[in-house]
């Protein structure tokens with residue numbers, strides 16, 4: 038996805054900008070560019086389609102040096118990946134902008150600006166920002182003040198940075214829906230969409246908050262909040278290894294990654310939600326046109342990613358009315374598949390390198406699918422490179438072999454897909470999208486509340502320490518959640534765990550239930566609750582011990598052999614994401630009690646690149 042780097046210094050910053058872009062490469066992009074004021078005060082730009090290496094080569098051929106500049110890696114949304122669409126975008130050779138996110142009202146703005154005589158040279162939504170800013174500067178000569186006036190007219194999501202010939206000693210940034218961080222140096226300061234891009238130059242950072250505007254000069258940083266008030270943002274010192282490769286305060290990577298979920302879910306949503314709608318362009322420039330043609334969806338994945346696909350089927354059919362099939366990649370690739378007309382092929386993968394999933398995608402290309410979409414956590418993976426469309430999850434590196442944060446971010450991405458398809462095709466019920474967009478915004482907070490149950494779940498784990506078998510039950514979209522819960526438990530604690538749709542209990546597994554077989558279930562307060570309660574009675578009647586994660590309003594209470602953990606209430610469609618959390622914690626604490634190798638369980642690999 039798009040990346041931003043900016044710098045204002047006394048030394049030449051070209052190499053700093055390039056290095057910053059390289060550090061953001063893992064996010065995935067299709068073109069890159071840089072703009073600087075050269076030593077004669079002239080705004081210069083180099084842009085290239087392809088890798089940052091191409092841009093580096095262009096700069097080696099035609100060098101630019103300067104002390105104020107911005108750079109960008111672009112992942113196309115509006116307009117194809119062409120050089121003229123790559124950022125930075127200019128207005129009248131005086132102003133330059135780089136932008137992450139999507140401006141929803143770019144069309145009316147473009148018409149208005151054309152009326153004012155502005156000439157557009159790209160197909161991007163971004164170009165309206167720089168011309169509008171140029172227009173505002175005529176009445177408001179201060180760059181920060183003019184940007185404040187400009188962003189008031191923008192609808193959508195943005196993280197952006199501008200430089201101007203009018204005040205060539207400063208970099209101005211604005212954040213709304215797309216992250217930005219200021220890097221503090223000595224007599225020089227920086228800006229980036231991810232602090233990773235700036236670790237080469239500083240270890241002190243200031244994170245901009247929603248609605249913030251920042252004026253960054255060599256020796257000062259000023260920030261105004263959404264209401265225009267001057268504010269101070271905390272300076273955070275980064276310690277080497279504080280992120281991916283370090284467990285920090287946690288005993289295992291898995292626990293750290295479980296606790297990162299509110300943050301990475303937030304990141305996966307960033308720049309993809311409009312006021313009341315999902316921004317369909319987040320799937321790429323041709324997404325809206327393609328989605329309009331989709332009549333069916335075929336999902337293919339392995340392991341945990343397959344379970345995410347199974348949840349998505351309930352959403353695609355239940356919310357968007359789009360027929361959906363889900364299959365494990367190792368089966369799909371060797372089976373004779375009949376493809377319905379206008380079927381979108383969706384692959385889901387954390388790594389983007391899983392051999393079976395990749396092979397299934399390659400087969401799919403021969404089979405006449407409408408197009409392929411990859412939902413993936415690694416921007417530079419094979420799966421992303423070989424798919425027509427991509428939606429990257431922003432889980433960050435996942436080290437624990439048992440997938441946790443990759444799963445919940447995949448679910449978020451699949452909900453965005455469901456709403457986008459439903460939106461384009463007009464198949465969502467009235468108000469559904471607005472309601473879900475609002476609830477998605479609250480989701481990180483809800484996940485935080487679920488994580489606060491950590492110690493309660495740790496206590497419950499003791500019930501499993503001596504057990505050899507368990508059963509996980511769920512109904513509706515909670516069935517795949519139960520499957521994922523069972524997979525986690527077997528992967529890291531080596532306890533045999535099976536998941537069943539609760540209604541199937543009496544068709545077989547009930548025969549296994551006795552006091553040695555704990556039964557875990559998730560019980561949101563929905564139309565299936567009463568049926569689930571009957572299934573729970575069937576278990577209790579056979580002496581089975583029940584562990585129930587239930588909505589606080591579900592009316593389930595602790596009793597003899599029944600342990601109820603109360604869950605925060607959330608809109609029903611999002612319960613699969615929320616109810617995954619306690620099941621992850623449960624398997625983690627059971628594994629810790631059993632003393633297994635939590636992060637690297639026996640016989641398993643993080644990325645299965647062979648068949």
Ligand code: G6P
Nearest residue numbers: 340341342386387388391440642
């Ligand atoms: C392996 C991992 C699982 C993962 C599966 C699919 O089995 O251990 O955690 O779910 O591969 O991997 P992918 O990278 O394609 O999501």
